[in-house]
Amino acid sequence: MEIPQRDGDGYLVDRDAWTPEIGRAMADTDGVVLDDVKWTHIVKAREFYDEFGVVPPIRKFAKFIEFDQKEMFKLWMTGPMKPITKYGGLPKPTGCV
Template identity: 50%
Template sequence: MTMAIDVPLDGEGFLVNREDWSEEIARELAAADAFEMTEQVMGYIREARAMYDENGVVPPIRKFAKKVKVSTKDLYAIFKKGPMKLICKWGGLPKPTGCV
């Protein structure tokens, strides 16, 4: 994966250092996954980051969907596979574990 911004990524494309994250990097990571970042998706990323900062854990998808006032079905329609995984990946958050 070639990005205009040089930041360390793990084997799955997640940021190694959370402090490296910026909205520009989020757009680059999404583009590397052939996804065009929208303001709606960036809003989801900002909310997930805020929830992570507040609780120290990646929010489960149901809790996240309720917070952003969308259905989990809507999130899957936007992200196709693993909404929380992509939100975390592009948002510089740790990989979600278990059933999120």
């Protein structure tokens, strides 16, 4: 699958080009394994963005999906919102990620 153009941080230049298949292909290209739990986070982040028009800070997102924030950091092995938004075709999170 051909991945649409990405910026220097790996985010899609054209967010409208995102599909679940492209999100998974981007993660594969980056060497990131998206299991069911991680994919659920991506889907929920897209729902949050669709509803509120913003990428939530991690604390608010963890509460939104009723998932322990510390566990999210362990699961993603990094600031969770960056890969969640990147592979979800969402804008880069602002603030601490």
